[in-house]
Amino acid sequence: HEKCMRVIPEIDTPGHAVSMIAAYPFLSCFNRKLAVATSWGVKHDVLCVGKESTFDFMEGVFDELCEVFTDGVIHLGGDETPTTRWKICPHCQKRMKDEGLKDESELHTYYLQRLSAYLEKKGIEARMWNDRKKERMVASSVAWQLWNGDMNENEAAEEINKGRKFIISDVNHYYLDLPYGHVNLKSVYEYDPVFKGVKKENEKNIIGIEACLWTEFVPDIKKAHYCTYPRLGAISETAWTNKENRNYTRFCENLGTYYRLLHYFGIEGATVKEANPKGLRKLLSRVYWERRKLCWDGLHNIIDNYTVTKK
Ligand code: ACM
Numbered sequence: 356h357e358k359c360m361r362v363i364p365e366i367d368t369p370g371h372a373v374s375m376i377a378a379y380p381f382l383s384c385f386n387r388k389l390a391v392a393t394s395w396g397v398k399h400d401v402l403c404v405g406k407e408s409t410f411d412f413m414e415g416v417f418d419e420l421c422e423v424f425t426d427g428v429i430h431l432g433g434d435e436t437p438t439t440r441w442k443i444c445p446h447c448q449k450r451m452k453d454e455g456l457k458d459e460s461e462l463h464t465y466y467l468q469r470l471s472a473y474l475e476k477k478g479i480e481a482r483m484w485n486d487r488k489k490e491r492m493v494a495s496s497v498a499w500q501l502w503n504g505d506m507n508e509n510e511a512a513e514e515i516n517k518g519r520k521f522i523i524s525d526v527n528h529y530y531l532d533l534p535y536g537h538v539n540l541k542s543v544y545e546y547d548p549v550f551k552g553v554k555k556e557n558e559k560n561i562i563g564i565e566a567c568l569w570t571e572f573v574p575d576i577k578k579a580h581y582c583t584y585p586r587l588g589a590i591s592e593t594a595w596t597n598k599e600n601r602n603y604t605r606f607c608e609n610l611g612t613y614y615r616l617l618h619y620f621g622i623e624g625a626t627v628k629e630a631n632p633k634g635l636r637k638l639l640s641r642v643y644w645e646r647r648k649l650c651w652d653g654l655h656n657i658i659d660n661y662t663v664t665k666k
């Protein structure tokens with residue numbers, strides 16, 4: 356607060372948690388001994404939501420985290436969680452039965468609801484990604500972070516109008532790791548995080564935006580700078596300035612000052628031309644990015660899932 360900043364840590368579970376399982380195999384459904392993932396993508400081994408030990412463990416993690424991060428907000432993650440293991444895990448199935456949950460999607464929500472309630476008791480506000488919250492079991496005080504098409508803008512607007520707080524991180528505008536061929540500077544500048552359907556009196560429920568720089572495909576700081584600037588300048592204006600007061604031509608005219616400031620700090624961003632690629636340049640930028648899909652472990656998952664089922 357001294358520096359007018361709040362630091363919000365995110366411990367992403369029950370998905371995206373292979374490294375936790377690698378260290379503590381009992382956290383997974385079948386006590387699997389896995390290596391820390393070295394490739395990008397959504398993994399099928401997620402935390403077991405049936406075992407009580409998972410909750411004991413997570414509560415311990417949060418107790419310790421609260422000692423380090425004292426700003427009162429913790430992000431629980433909660434995105435991209437396949438239910439492959441839960442469907443065949445006796446602990447998870449028992450939990451669903453005991454709690455009267457109708458499917459694994461509700462089990463996912465049960466997990467997030469329980470952890471956010473634990474944080475609330477400690478006076479900590481929980482945040483989570485928007486994935487699979489349609490059951491509306493998560494307390495209305497928990498802010499959701501909107502990133503993908505799992506919930507479209509109409510559905511989000513409906514929730515916002517009902518009073519839920521949102522943070523906007525639209526993948527097609529605010530993901531800095533996506534290539535300029537996919538998310539160009541102009542489209543970012545012209546995006547309105549206060550989208551159609553949000554009533555004027557409820558705009559305050561959009562409490563902010565977050566630009567994400569995921570680094571699986573950002574090998575060094577030079578690439579990080581290239582992806583981030585000048586796009587972050589455009590993103591900042593979408594957050595600070597109402598749409599009617601924004602003007603892309605004016606923004607570009609003022610970029611000289613922005614680049615001078617960046618250069619002063621030794622930062623080499625993309626040029627405006629590079630940030631708005633056209634034709635072949637745009638195509639190549641997208642092809643280069645789409646090659647990431649080769650790392651999605653499709654075949655590996657099929658074989659691995661078969662091994663688990665056969666146990
Ligand atoms: C996300 O990109 N899975 C939040």
Ligand code: ZN
Pocket residue numbers: 383384402403404405406440441444445446447448
């Ligand atoms: Zn399980």
